[in-house]
Amino acid sequence: MKELSLHILDIAENSIGAxxxxxxxxxxxxxKEGYISIEIQDNGPGIQKEMIGSVADPFVTTRTExxxxxxxxxFKAAAEQSCGAFxxxxxxxxxxxxxxxxxxxxxxxxxxxxxxxxxxTLLAGNPGLDIRYEHxxxxxxxxxxxxxxxxxxxxxxxxxPAVLEKIKELINDNIGSKR
Amino acid sequence: MNVKELADKLGLEIHAGKQAADRDxxxxxxxxxxxxxxxxxxxxxxxxxxxxxxNIVAVAVLREAACISITGGHRPDxxxxxxxxxxxxxxxxxxxxxxxxxxxxxxxxxL
Numbered sequence: 001m002k003e004l005s006l007h008i009l010d011i012a013e014n015s016i017g018a019x020x021x022x023x024x025x026x027x028x029x030x031x032k033e034g035y036i037s038i039e040i041q042d043n044g045p046g047i048q049k050e051m052i053g054s055v056a057d058p059f060v061t062t063r064t065e066x067x068x069x070x071x072x073x074x075f076k077a078a079a080e081q082s083c084g085a086f087x088x089x090x091x092x093x094x095x096x097x098x099x100x101x102x103x104x105x106x107x108x109x110x111x112x113x114x115x116x117x118x119x120x121t122l123l124a125g126n127p128g129l130d131i132r133y134e135h136x137x138x139x140x141x142x143x144x145x146x147x148x149x150x151x152x153x154x155x156x157x158x159x160x161p162a163v164l165e166k167i168k169e170l171i172n173d174n175i176g177s178k179r
Numbered sequence: 180m181n182v183k184e185l186a187d188k189l190g191l192e193i194h195a196g197k198q199a200a201d202r203d204x205x206x207x208x209x210x211x212x213x214x215x216x217x218x219x220x221x222x223x224x225x226x227x228x229x230x231x232x233x234n235i236v237a238v239a240v241l242r243e244a245a246c247i248s249i250t251g252g253h254r255p256d257x258x259x260x261x262x263x264x265x266x267x268x269x270x271x272x273x274x275x276x277x278x279x280x281x282x283x284x285x286x287x288x289x290l
Binding site: 057059077 | 212213214215217232233234236237238240241262266
């Protein structure tokens with residue numbers, strides 16, 4: 001992936017495919033000098049204990065249309081090839097949490113990229129989905145929660161183009177569009 | 180031209196997946212960003228990469244590549260070799276970098 005935001009999109013789509021209707025996406029560029037942490041957490045049914053050790057094995061998947069799954073495999077490899085780290089936790093009651101840490105100045109670390117586009121794409125394709133998006137940079141700390149946004153919309157759908165455009169502006173105004 | 184003929188002509192070792200070396204090569208691609216390779220290669224591609232992780236076998240199998248050539252003297256991980264054997268995906272090893280290997284393939288005038 002040329003941008004980390006595309007990994008986020010891919011992992012969140014896994015969550016949606018697993019019937020999650022809430023995804024928390026947290027990008028933190030302040031945890032440790034020179035590192036970016038990306039966490040994607042869902043309220044899906046979780047991954048079976050027997051599967052958790054092999055989720056990053058591309059030949060292990062619950063897919064039925066094809067027998068190879070690449071999302072987590074690529075995310076883990078991207079973190080590890082740039083001196084970062086990867087971790088996954090899953091619980092049948094709490095859902096799944098995927099976390100990867102990237103070393104910012106490593107030459108193989110992709111830029112964070114267009115996270116606003118990722119959020120918008122997720123919402124546009126899945127109007128029933130709620131997202132809490134948190135993004136902390138040394139300059140600013142920002143979050144948006146679609147559960148709160150929905151309350152202000154008074155009946156307008158969250159995937160209405162004008163709403164999506166507003167959400168995109170809100171994100172880019174807070175964290176910058178060029179990342 | 181099939182994978183075995185290509186390996187013979189270029190003097191490349193078929194390190195894994197020999198059993199599938201009679202597969203025809205229909206084109207080529209060079210790339211190390213797996214998401215890009217996954218989106219762009221066609222069935223029958225001879226794929227040149229410096230990546231050595233087992234994810235390369237997954238991408239190659241998924242996209243029905245003819246073979247993987249690991250270039251630049253890099254060596255595949257153990258899991259990669261095991262997986263390539265199991266999935267019948269030929270893995271060739273080249274000391275040349277991807278560019279030089281492509282030049283040699285071009286010289287063969289077969290693709």
